Amino acid sequence: MGNKRRQRMVKMHPSDGSTCKVETVQMEKCGMPDCQSIPCMLTLWSDWSDCSVTCGIGMRSRWRMLKTPAEVGECNEELEQVEKCMLPECPTDCMVSEWSEWSECNKSCGKGHVIRTRMVKLEPQFGGAPCPETVQRKKCKVRRCSRRLSDEKRRRKEAPERQRNKQMRGDPDIPEHTGCKMRPWTAWTDCSKFCGGGIQERFMVVKRKYRTSQITSCKDMKEIRACSVHPC
CATH class of the missing domain: 2.20.100.10 (Thrombospondin type-1 (TSP1) repeat)
Incomplete structure (x- = not known):
């Protein structure tokens, strides 16, 4: 739970010099969803990296970043992906x-x-x-x-x-x-x-x-x- 607040200003006082008897500040309680229920906010995936080899079978990867503030709670979404990549077969000498x-x-x-x-x-x-x-x-x-x-x-x-x-x-x-x-x-x-x-x-x-x-x-x-x- 928390509080929210709003206020207003007196633009003109009474001509007799008295004080305005009006409320200029209002506050009320407010409730927010549980912090753990807020979904992660992530950037888009980056492009795949170059293959780790110049021929044959290697690996490549891509990344994304967390946009949600750390204080919101733990984010379990994966931030890196790795997969195999295949290039033309390597030359084999006699x-x-x-x-x-x-x-x-x-x-x-x-x-x-x-x-x-x-x-x-x-x-x-x-x-x-x-x-x-x-x-x-x-x-x-x-x-x-x-x-x-x-x-x-x-x-x-x-x-x-x-x-x-x-x-x-x-x-x-x-x-x-x-x-x-x-x-x-x-x-x-x-x-x-x-x-x-x-x-x-x-x-x-x-x-x-x-x-x-x-x-x-x-x-x-x-x-x-x-x-x-x-x-x-």
Whole structure:
């Protein structure tokens, strides 16, 4: 409960100098609603803030303020709201494994090459960095081939027609070692891995050595190549 008051002023006193016998102030009791029943007065919600991340899933928030005087009573309305926000997916770079060990040289003599491989562990996504190379090769030289073999290669170069005829007949590429006869190349072995980079091998073995052959002129041969280089 409280009181309310009103008043008025005398504009002109009586001409005989007496006092105005009128009431110039009035008061009466008044009642107000219970303070706890007065609703909260709040500002409008602010705009949502920027997302907390630049890509992927983050959070954002917005606020509002209390306008009702604190003495009116406690206000239980929420003043802040938080929600998830989703932006385009973050770029994911390609991930690869460590390099394997270098393979054996693919030639038994002279100049050849060795290879090594690595697997793709995670493909790039959403514009991430592409995958680097998964197969590397470099030159190798095991030992020097015999002169008789070099002479045979030179004679083969001097007879291109005979070589073309051999290819037309579908004969396998069998080097003619002086002093020995070689069996055809075996089929390539199964790849050592199903995916991520493996190797295959094939072999050529000596079928027969002649008495005139030298120790270094007639040797089994092996070749290696990469396979299953696609990512797992």
